[in-house]
Amino acid sequence: MLKAPELLLPAGSLDKMHAAFDFGADAVYAGQPRYSLRVRNNDFSTLQALQEGIDDAHARGKQFFVASNIFAHNAKLKTYLRDMEPVIGMKPDALIMADPGLIMMVRDKWPEVPVHLSVQANAVNWADVKFWHRMGLTRVILSRELSLDEIEEIRQQCPEMELEVFVHGALCIAYSGRCLLSGYFNHRDPNQGTCTNSCRWDYKVQPAQEDATGDFAKVIPLQFQQALREAEQQPFSSLHQQPRHPLADQAYLIEEAERPGQLMPIMEDEHGTYIMNSKDLRAVEHIERLVKIGVDSLKVEGRTKSLYYAARTAQVYRQAIDDAVEGRPFNIDLLGQLQGLANRGYTDGFYQRHHTQSYQNYMRGASEANRSQYIGDVLSVEDGWARIEVKNRFAVGDRLEVIHPKGNRDIALTRMLNDDGADISVAPGSGHIVRIALDASLDRALLARYL
Numbered sequence: 162m163l164k165a166p167e168l169l170l171p172a173g174s175l176d177k178m179h180a181a182f183d184f185g186a187d188a189v190y191a192g193q194p195r196y197s198l199r200v201r202n203n204d205f206s207t208l209q210a211l212q213e214g215i216d217d218a219h220a221r222g223k224q225f226f227v228a229s230n231i232f233a234h235n236a237k238l239k240t241y242l243r244d245m246e247p248v249i250g251m252k253p254d255a256l257i258m259a260d261p262g263l264i265m266m267v268r269d270k271w272p273e274v275p276v277h278l279s280v281q282a283n284a285v286n287w288a289d290v291k292f293w294h295r296m297g298l299t300r301v302i303l304s305r306e307l308s309l310d311e312i313e314e315i316r317q318q319c320p321e322m323e324l325e326v327f328v329h330g331a332l333c334i335a336y337s338g339r340c341l342l343s344g345y346f347n348h349r350d351p352n353q354g355t356c357t358n359s360c361r362w363d364y365k366v367q368p369a370q371e372d373a374t375g376d377f378a379k380v381i382p383l384q385f386q387q388a389l390r391e392a393e394q395q396p397f398s399s400l401h402q403q404p405r406h407p408l409a410d411q412a413y414l415i416e417e418a419e420r421p422g423q424l425m426p427i428m429e430d431e432h433g434t435y436i437m438n439s440k441d442l443r444a445v446e447h448i449e450r451l452v453k454i455g456v457d458s459l460k461v462e463g464r465t466k467s468l469y470y471a472a473r474t475a476q477v478y479r480q481a482i483d484d485a486v487e488g489r490p491f492n493i494d495l496l497g498q499l500q501g502l503a504n505r506g507y508t509d510g511f512y513q514r515h516h517t518q519s520y521q522n523y524m525r526g527a528s529e530a531n532r533s534q535y536i537g538d539v540l541s542v543e544d545g546w547a548r549i550e551v552k553n554r555f556a557v558g559d560r561l562e563v564i565h566p567k568g569n570r571d572i573a574l575t576r577m578l579n580d581d582g583a584d585i586s587v588a589p590g591s592g593h594i595v596r597i598a599l600d601a602s603l604d605r606a607l608l609a610r611y612l
Contacts, residue, residue, distance in 0.1 A: 162486060163453065163488075165452070166451070166452060166458055167187045167188055167224075167325075167459070168185060168187050168458075168461075168475065169186065169460045169461065170188075170189050170190075170475055171462065171466075172189035172464070173204060173463075173464035173465055173471075174204035174205075175213065178191075180472045181472070184473075184566055185475045185566075186479070187224065188224035188458075189218060189224075189225055190225075190227070191203075191464070193205075193211070193228065195237070196229045196231045196237065196244070196263075197227075197257075211251060212251050215227075224255075225254055226256070226257055228279070229245070229257065229258050230258055230260075230281050231263075233260050233262065238266075245267070249274060255275040255299065256275070256276050256277070257278075259279035276299065277298065277301070277302060278301040279302055280302045284303055284304055286315070287314060287315045290318075290322050293322070294319065300322065301322055301323070301324060301325070302325040302327075302458075302460070308514055309451070309454070316454050324457050324458070325456070325457060326458075328447070328460065328461065329445070329478065330461055330462025333439070365415065367414045367424065439505075442510045443499055443504075443507040443508070444510065445495050445496065445499060448485050449481075449491055453485075459478060469502075469552075473499070473501070473564065473607075476498075476566075477495050481495055500533075501533035532611070532612060533562060533612060535553060535608075537549040537588070537608045538550045538607055539599065539603060539608065542604045545598055547596060547598075547599035547603070548595075551592070551593040552591055553590060553591065553610070554590045556577075557575065557576065557577050558573075558575075559574045560572075560574070561574055563606050565603050565605075571611075574597060577596065579594075579596070580596065582596070
């Protein structure tokens with residue numbers, strides 16, 4: 162039997178951490194606010210909360226990793242070891258780190274503490290991995306830019322090192338996290354933990370031309386959408402065999418929706434325009450190969466996502482891992498279950514070298530949810546009626562999926578009450594409490610509506 166890799170999920174909060182564990186995760190990771198890339202929306206912002214998370218994980222026989230993966234400027238070096246002292250005392254199972262200087266400081270002061278190399282360090286070859294093993298690290302989180310074949314070669318060359326890879330979540334339009342956009346637009350440095358996800362904003366594109374001074378000026382508006390459609394009609398392979406489309410050699414100005422009138426130049430090379438949206442990573446179809454390669458940990462990104470996201474990704478990837486270990490064929494239904502999560506379209510990233518321009522989400526930054534939609538949490542079940550905290554609209558007549566660690570089930574919604582016990586036909590949306598008939602064994606379940 163193949164060895165089952167660890168399933169590692171983000172812990173954006175204690176509730177999300179428990180949901181991840183309930184639905185199959187083996188470990189979670191959370192950011193240390195001042196010294197990680199998880200400054201915003203971080204419920205582990207106090208030492209008390211971090212201690213509670215670590216203790217709860219250990220009480221369940223699970224692992225808790227602390228991300229301390231900032232690239233520190235001099236000012237933070239002065240306080241780093243002092244601030245790390247109480248964190249080390251909490252006994253996290255490992256620190257996730259990227260900065261070689263900080264790694265050296267931790268290894269010198271606390272040589273017994275396991276250190277995992279963050280994806281921020283962009284390890285892309287087996288020599289990288291051997292170097293970090295020589296430095297005393299116990300795991301390397303490989304760059305997202307690697308193919309399955311490259312990962313397999315690293316595994317073969319470095320049997321002594323634990324390897325971790327991302328299988329689900331957002332992708333950066335730059336080597337893992339080293340994105341200039343947030344700093345360029347907002348003076349918010351991604352490598353200091355304050356990324357504003359500028360690559361995912363809504364942009365309008367306008368043609369430009371360079372003037373005599375080297376600046377770019379707006380020219381007559383171009384029917385950009387029509388021109389792009391014309392470009393997409395060409396077979397992708399032919400783009401490498403024929404002259405480049407004339408639009409690719411033109412300069413453009415972009416205008417962000419919240420900054421009207423502020424036009425910023427953007428250029429494109431033969432590989433594309435990198436300022437636009439990436440689709441989200443979904444590699445559940447590659448779990449069997451990753452298990453056979455012998456990857457030690459499979460990681461999901463998304464600390465700011467919903468509790469539903471934590472539960473659903475944990476459940477789906479748990480099943481994919483278990484199926485692969487037991488030799489069962491891949492269940493294609495898992496793709497559809499992940500489609501119901503908020504996403505910007507999916508890609509398997511760089512795992513296979515077969516991408517076309519459809520893998521770059523140029524035209525659409527809004528979330529897609531084509532199969533099901535998260536609609537509510539079961540707060541309690543009394544006398545056969547469940548109190549539901551509504552998240553999205555649903556109505557009598559809908560077919561619902563009840564998502565629970567003991568197993569999911571489908572129900573037809575034939576009757577619904579408001580919180581006062583009166584019959585209603587529609588749960589309008591977030592902020593409402595309704596009641597539906599539900600078995601008591603499904604307490605604390607999550608609900609989705611089939612679309």
